[in-house]
Amino acid sequence: MTRQTLLGLGFLSPALLAVMMFFLLPVVLTVVFAFTNMSTSTGILGGEYQISESDLRRLPAVGVGEDAVALLAGAGYAVQPETLALFAAEFGEDRAAELDKLHGGAKFDDQRAMERALKELRRNPLRKVRDRKTAADLFRVSILGQRFATRDDFALAITDLGVPERDRLALTEAAYTGWTFTTQNFELLWELPATWRYALNSVIYVVLTLGFNVGFGLFLALSTFYLPSRTAQTFRAIWFLPRILPPVLYVLMWQWLTWDQGFISAMLRPFGIEPINWMRHTATHAWTFIVLINGCVGASLGMILFSSSLRAIPETQLFAAQVDGANRWQQVRHVLLPQMRWPILFITSYQTLSLLTSFEYILLATDGGPGRQTEVWALAAYHTALSNYGGNLEYGLGAAYALALVIIGILLSALYLRFFKFSELVAKPRIEQ
Structure with a gap:
């Protein structure tokens, strides 16, 4: 490449850069965006993984089994260090220690079973029904409404919850809140x-x-x-x-x-x-x-x-x-x-x-x-x-x-x-x- 060519390219470089930035780049981005489902709800920088209660109704339509949906909606109860810490902050360390001694690591299928476990406290009993209901909610184990930053975090959460392996892939794709590539826009048009x-x-x-x-x-x-x-x-x-x-x-x-x-x-x-x-x-x-x-x-x-x-x-x-x-x-x-x-x-x-x-x-x-x-x-x-x-x-x-x-x-x-x-x-x- 001759010196005159390099000099010419040097003089043209601002114009070429302007063409790239203000003409070619917007056109390329328009083409790329046209094949995505990008919106306010998905954001433009990627998304997280989340399942809300309103999402439960659409899960069967995307291939998630009824058992997995029922498991997500059922939201069991467990006496774990995390839930015990919430209970201690609300009702005191003594009650948390007694409950840990009686039912540490236990899991319950519904709120009524959890309330019966709380009723067994003897030294510092929860006498009011309203207090027992409030305390039971602290032990609820559910991923509904929780946000997971990565795919691996969400996969680990649904595995711990007991979601069958056959439903995990479809559930993970349904939980993704970011944008994906699709031709649906042109189908809508x-x-x-x-x-x-x-x-x-x-x-x-x-x-x-x-x-x-x-x-x-x-x-x-x-x-x-x-x-x-x-x-x-x-x-x-x-x-x-x-x-x-x-x-x-x-x-x-x-x-x-x-x-x-x-x-x-x-x-x-x-x-x-x-x-x-x-x-x-x-x-x-x-x-x-x-x-x-x-x-x-x-x-x-x-x-x-x-x-x-x-x-x-x-x-x-x-x-x-x-x-x-x-x-x-x-x-x-x-x-x-x-x-x-x-x-x-x-x-x-x-x-x-x-x-x-x-x-x-x-x-x-x-x-x-x-x-x-x-x-x-x-x-x-x-x-x-x-x-x-x-x-x-x-x-x-x-x-x-x-x-x-x-x-x-x-x-x-x-x-x-x-x-x-x-x-x-x-x-x-x-x-x-």
């Missing part, structure tokens, strides 16, 4: 009815907004193309404002227009129309304003790029068209639009991928409402993985949503390249062939 609703919402959102972005952006570019330069620049600056405004401020302006005490309601009140929240009153209203909010942002970008592309077309072609008697519409149709395939391809591809993965304007405007009618796929991924009302954030399922978007975006990009004949766009001019 296929089975859940909400998934198909999110997919349909995404199609509605992308198709309507994309049509508005590209169509209106092209209309603005063509409309200002024939205007004087200073006037055209003024109109473009006005239409570019949605792109440069902070999203929060931009959506707040729309909310001021549409809320029940906003501008639209104030203008319609003299006509006898009752004030309503026009943005969230119905699903149709919500979709209308979502398309307008996102469409104005996308159209401003399309307008700038289309205007630059139009200015790059030689004016001599327009002069020749005028000499041939072409009017403005014929110039647009036969001269300008045929040379706009590449800009239209770029804007269409870029806006499609952007709309598939963006949700911030929907989040700020409707948050998927009313009734999840405007919950698109990307917003569902955000709600699932990072913000939901249930409190259990499902990182793995949210990553599966995101990975599906990546695959869909790649397929759509390939489709666009074929539809717009990308190979012809990048081919050498015929005069050079």
